[in-house]
Structures are given as C-alpha cells and as structure tokens.
Amino acid sequence: MSSIKTNTLKAAALFVSLAFLSCKTTAQEPAKTVESQKIEISKEAKWSDKMALTLMKRHPEAYMIDNAKAPKWDYVHGLVLFAFEELYKKNPDPRYAAYAKGYTDILIEKDGTIKTYELDKYNIDMIVSGRLLFTQYEKTKDNRYLVAMQTLKKQLEGQPRTSSGGFWHKQMYTNQMWLDGLYMGEPFYAQYTVTFENGKNLNDVAKQFEEIQLHATDPKTGLLYHGWDEKKLMPWANKETGNSPNFWSRALGWYAMALVDALDYFPKDHPKQKELVGYLNNVCSNLAKFQDPKTGLWYQVTDKGGEKGNYLEGSGSSMFAYAFAKGANKGYLPAKYKKLANKAFDGLTTQLMKVDPDGTITITDVCAVAGLGGTPYRDGSYEYYVNERKQDNDPKATGPFILAALELNR
Template sequence: MKNNKQQSFISVIVMCFMVFTSCKMVSQEPANKEIIISKNAKWSDKMALTLMKRHEKSYMIDDSKAPKWDYVHGLVLHAIEELNKVNPDPRYVAYVRDYVDTLVQEDGTIKTYELDKYNIDMVVAGRLLFAIYETSKEEKYLKALQLLRKQLTEQPRTNSGGFWHKQIYPNQMWLDGLYMGEPFYAQYTVTFEDGKNLVDVAKQFEQIQLHATDPKTGLLYHGWDESKAMPWADKVTGNSPNFWSRALGWYAMALVDALDYFPKDHPKQKELVKYLNNVSEALAKYQDKSGLWYQVTDKGGKEGNYLEASGSSMFAYAFAKGANKGYLPSKYKKLANKAFDGLTTKLITKVDADGGITLTQACQVAGLGGKPYRDGSYEYYVNERKKDNDPKATGPFILAALELNR
C-alpha cells in the first residue's frame, strides 16, 4: 500500500514536471512562426518576412547569439525601414525598434559599442536612430546620435583628410568605409548642423576617388594605404591589388544615399553625381550576360571566380536609385532590372515550404591585413567562405526591389 502511494506520488510529480516543461517549451516557440509569406508578395516583403521568420529577434540577424551594435544589422534594418515607408506594416516598425531599444541605454550609451576603437563600421547603424528620435523625441536617442557623431569628430584621418577605416588600420581608407560613415554623417549634419559639414562628407569621396581609382578600367580598388606601409599596398600608389565587387557596391550605395542630403545647388553635389556616373559606367562594362557581377569584378572568366550576390544586389540598388533620382541616365534602370532578374532566377533557386526565400552565392566576409593576414590577392577573394542570405546581400536586395518596384 505504501509502495503504491509512493508510486502514485512520483507519477504525479513526473506528470507535473512534464506539463511544466511542455508549457515552457510552448512559450519559447518563436512567435514568428505566425508570419505568412505570400507567394504573390513583392520581393522586398518576401525577403524581409523571411529574415523576420528565421530570426525571431532583430539582433539575431546574421545568426548573432547575443545583441551587438553592428553594421550588418544597420544595413538590413535600414532596408526594412525603407520598406515600411512604401508598404507600412507595424511588424516592420517593431522589428527595427526592438534592435535599437535592445542596445541603446537610457543614458544614450550603446551596448557593445566602443568609441575608442574608432571603427567606422560602427557608425552606419546610427541611421536607424534618426526616425525613432524624430517620432519619440526621447533624449536617449539624441545622445546616441551625438555619441556616433563624436566618433566622426575624433576619427583619425589620413594627412589628406580621409577617415581611417579603423584605429587598427592606420592611414588606410577602404571603400566599405564610405558607406559606413558618409550617409550617417550627411544626414546628421543636415539634421542638426544646418549642413555645415557637407563639404567634409564630400571630401571623403574626393579622397578615395582621387587615390583608389584605376585610370585604365575606371574601377576603384578595395583599399588605399596613404603610407604604402602595408604588404598588400602597391609601393607607388598605395592601392590594394584587386577590385572586389562588394567594396565597389558599398561605394556606389554610399554615393546614392549621401546624395539624398546634398541640395542640388550645393557646390559639391555635381561632383558626387559625376563620381556616381564614373563608377557606374565602369561597372556596366563588367556586368555578365546573366545580369550579375563576379566576386572579383574584372576577372569574370578566371578559374574560381563566381557570380556574387551582395555586389550584384548593391549595384542593382545604386543603378536603380541613381536613375530614379535623375543622377544617372535611364539606361541604368534597365541594367538594374537585368541584375535583379539575375538575382531572382540564378541565385534564388528554391522557395521553402513556408514561402521563405534564400539568396545564395554571397561572400560572407573579406578584408585587408589583420590577423590572420588577408593579402587582397585574387586567390584570397575567391576562396573566402560564402553564406546563404548573408545580410550584406539581403539588405541591398530589399532596397533594389523597392527602387525597381518588383
């Protein structure tokens, strides 16, 4: 009898534990399972909803395990912010806001952000703060904006006035850095400083254009070392050895986005439009018949090279926006549509059962110098790992889809 009572008691305990754990499991299931991705939705919505479904919290973009202030989140969430302007959806607003509120503290400091590293990559996510501050008027967002502006005030510069890419990369400008710093800088100076520093914004483009442009192809090299001290730097020009499509994509996107803040009568506006035309004309020559561009831009037929998603998405966006804004001739809209056709037919090769889409053939990461050392060689770029739905591809893909109304 005693044994039976004990067994009954143990059974009840076990059942209670099972109920508790099953309830706990149910409560931890992502709410994003409820997201429906219609096959008739536009590509911009399909991609945004796919990312939101795969990454329950916005800080999880790029498979991040913990919240961090980072450029990839800034890029994708900026794209979703732009999407919300065209197709308003409270889920988009909440997704962007959740990232900002997870990282921006009440005193305006930003979790994981370290000012003294002077890493220009960390500025771009600040673009998300403008609209949130404008609608909420909460001081913490203004303080966070001012903190990022302080970085640009103190950012080390080349002797000729260009921002170093990072404190650990002295005397170096990378094409990537133009996107990371200039659209934020332009928007900040127009919003809070009556545009007084637009000349300095233009100076960044002037410096990279002057030093990193190849006179033969019109393309720009990934990096320029003013000191010529880096082993990857050409001893005469200081440039890295190759043209990387994503770096060129960052540059083209930086131009079309920074130009949003330059009045037509600003003395530097025409200059930036000219740079955009120059790089677009050079890039158009290397567009593959598929509509896409290769990882190493000018070496399409070479062994190991591949049609790459992020650079192709960035060019599609820059060409489309440039044409829509009147900066570029209308033919670039056709080239952008051709590129987008290539992305959707060649690189989105399957649709998941839940309607989610996957953009393939995206280079995950590439840089210069550092540890382990990256030499900027052809072999280096084509052998860097790839990642499906890498945010450096998905963000520009959403932006391109919006500009093309696809």
C-alpha cells in the same frame, strides 16, 4: 497495500513534476518565435516583402540577423534595418517598423549609451547603424536616440585621418581608407550635419569621396581598388600607388551605395553636389562594362569574369542593382541604368534565388566577409577573394536586395 499506495503517489508526483517542467521549458522559449511561425508569405508578394518577411520568420528578433546569439551594435543590422525603414515608407506594415525599433531599443540604454559599442576603437563600421536613430528620434522625440547619435558624431569628430583629411577605416588600420568605409560613415554624417548643423559639414563629407576617388581609382578600368594605404607600408599595398591589388565587387557596391545615399542630403545648388554625381556616373559607367551579359550579375572579382574560381556574386550584384536604380530614379544617372538594374535583378531572382515551400527566399553565392590585413593575414590577392567562404542570405546581400526591389518596384 500501503506500499502500492505510496508508489502510486510517487508516480503521480513524478508525473506532475514532469508536466510542470515541460510547461516551464515551453514558457521559457521566446514569445516572438510563436509570432514568427504565424508569418505567411504570399507567392504574389513583392520581392521586398518576401525578403523582409523571410528575415523576420528566420530571425524573430532583429538582433538575431546574421545568426547573432546576443544583441550587438553592428553594421549589418544597420544595413538591413535601414532597408526595413525604407520598405515601411512604401508598405506601412507595422511589423516592419516594430522590427527595426526592436533593435535600437535593445541596444540603446535610457541614458543614450550604446551597448557593446566602443568609441575608442574608431571603427567607422560602427557609424552606419546610427542611421536608424533619426527615424526613432523624429517619431518619439526620446532623448536617448539623440544622445546616441551625438556619440557617433563625436567618433567622426575624433576619427583619425590621412594627411589630406580622409577617415581611416579603423584605429587599428593606420593610414588606410577602404571603400567600405564610405558607406559606413558618409550617409550618416551627411544626414546628421543637415539635420542638426544646417549642413555645415557637407564639404567634409564630399572630401571623403574626393580622397578615395583621387587615390584608389585605376586609370585603365576606371574601377576603384578595395583599399588604399597612404604610407604604402602594408604588404598588400602597391609600392607606387598604395592600392590593394584587386577590384572586389562588394567594395565597389559599398562605394556606389554610399554615393546615392549621401546625395540625398546634398542640395542641388551645393557646390559639391555635381562633383559627387560625376563620381557616381564614372563608377557606374565602368561597372556596366563588367556586367555579365548573360545573367546581368557581377563576378566576385569584378574584372576577372572568366578566371578559375571566380563566381557571380549576390551582394555586389544587389548593391549595383540598387545604386543603378536609385541613381536613375533620382536623375543622377541616365535612364538606361534602370534597365541594367532590372537585368541584374532578374539575374538575382532567377540564377541565385532559392524559394522554399513556406514562401521564404534565399540568395545564394554571397561572399560572407573579406578585408585586408589583420589576423589571419588577408593579402587582397585574387586567390584570397575567390576562396573566402560564402553564406546564403548574408545580410550584405539581403539589405541591398530589399532596397533594389523597392527602387525597381518589383
């Protein structure tokens, strides 16, 4: 009898311990996951809200964007969460503001140190997330945000430059300017100098556009090459011009977005304002010639629409839709660009969009990443660009998609 009793007690103890363990496992899961399951996405919602709520549902914490496993100071978060801040201005859903703030608060220490950021790499990609800090500082007056912005400004002050004054893309990419870098650095730089320095460095902001415009523009198409090597030493660089061999739509998208966003901080009477508006008109009028007439989208390699392996690409198309729409809304571009932006947006939502039963949305056919040089070596060839891997809902498409939807009120 006693052995039966003992076994019964053992079984009961095992049951209790298993029940305790299962409770413990559940309790350890992040609380936000429960919240994400509560997110409902209405069919009637605007595209900007649909995409933002999709991202929040799939990535309960903002640092998880791009499937990140741990918090990291990174440019894709700056891009997407800037779009969240712009969305919050139009639709003040407190969840949007909290989502963006969650990212800055997990990465900015009490003393203003930016976790995972390394100033001495002089990587211009790391500047763009600083745009989020203006909003947080303005709302809270918490000094840590100011200190973090000052750190990023310090990077710009020490950023290596070409002999004529253009920022290198990174310390490791010597003497090189990439179109991407204009978006990564200039909108932050322009906002910082206007907010804290009475605009004293706006000429230097304009200088960056002048340099890339002067050196990377193709005289035949009017498009800009992805990268320019001042010393013409890189194997990818043209021995006469220093330019990389192809036009990549996302690089051109970074450039067009850089112009419309930096122009927010140039007063109309600033001597460089008209010049930047001219650059925007140049690049947009030449991009319009390569917009696919059927879908309204752009190809991965911008000027080679019919060639083998080329495809209509989601991030560049989203970026152009945003730049065209904002440019027209602000009066920098003729009104016809709003129509072209709407056509591009129609292409994104009908050709590249998947809608799941729970209302979440996915942009397909997005180039995950592309660059020049490095290891393994990226040669900038046509074959290189069309064979880079694709990633659904890559942040380089989702952020600009939200911004385009807002500018077009779609």
